[in-house]
Amino acid sequence: xxxxxxxxxxxxxxxxxxxxxxxxxxxxxxxxxxxxxxxxxxxxxxxxxxxxxxxxxxxxxxxxxxxxxxxxxxxxxxxxxxxxxxxxxxxxxxxxxxxxxxxxxxxxxxxxxxxxxxxxxxxxxxxxxxxxxxxxxxxxxxxxxxxxxxxxxxxxxxxxxxxxxxxxxxxxxx
Numbered sequence: 001x002x003x004x005x006x007x008x009x010x011x012x013x014x015x016x017x018x019x020x021x022x023x024x025x026x027x028x029x030x031x032x033x034x035x036x037x038x039x040x041x042x043x044x045x046x047x048x049x050x051x052x053x054x055x056x057x058x059x060x061x062x063x064x065x066x067x068x069x070x071x072x073x074x075x076x077x078x079x080x081x082x083x084x085x086x087x088x089x090x091x092x093x094x095x096x097x098x099x100x101x102x103x104x105x106x107x108x109x110x111x112x113x114x115x116x117x118x119x120x121x122x123x124x125x126x127x128x129x130x131x132x133x134x135x136x137x138x139x140x141x142x143x144x145x146x147x148x149x150x151x152x153x154x155x156x157x158x159x160x161x162x163x164x165x166x167x168x169x170x171x172x173x174x
């Protein structure tokens with residue numbers, strides 16, 4: 001398949017509570033591509049640790065990132081593209097995901113820490129406690145100029161966030 005015509009995989013990234021699942025699902029629907037929830041790639045031990053209010057270390061994150069990267073690689077090789085919600089807070093984590101192949105684009109959902117804390121507190125049945133929100137913001141590294149992607153305001157209505165993402169990532173081109 002011609003590389004110019006292949007569809008990218010968009011990694012919707014940001015701290016827990018930034019809207020990755022909501023925006024990721026809406027974006028996948030808008031682009032008519034498969035959606036994956038990055039949290040579902042976590043092994044049970046990671047989920048249990050986070051549910052106990054303990055942040056993961058890099059050693060615990062890498063098998064998870066490798067599993068997400070495998071999904072990305074499959075979608076890139078198929079040429080069908082996709083959208084995956086994955087925190088990808090640090091450059092070295094995004095490097096693992098970019099290693100899946102060319103065509104990975106990052107959509108960083110930028111939102112105020114107070115708004116995130118309120119969103120996380122209001123969620124039912126999620127393993128991420130409010131106590132870890134601060135550590136997520138501390139770990140967050142902005143996109144670098146050599147990382148293909150865009151930052152969008154996730155404090156606006158979701159429909160506007162998605163349209164902003166499509167425009168900034170040039171996803172309607174083709």
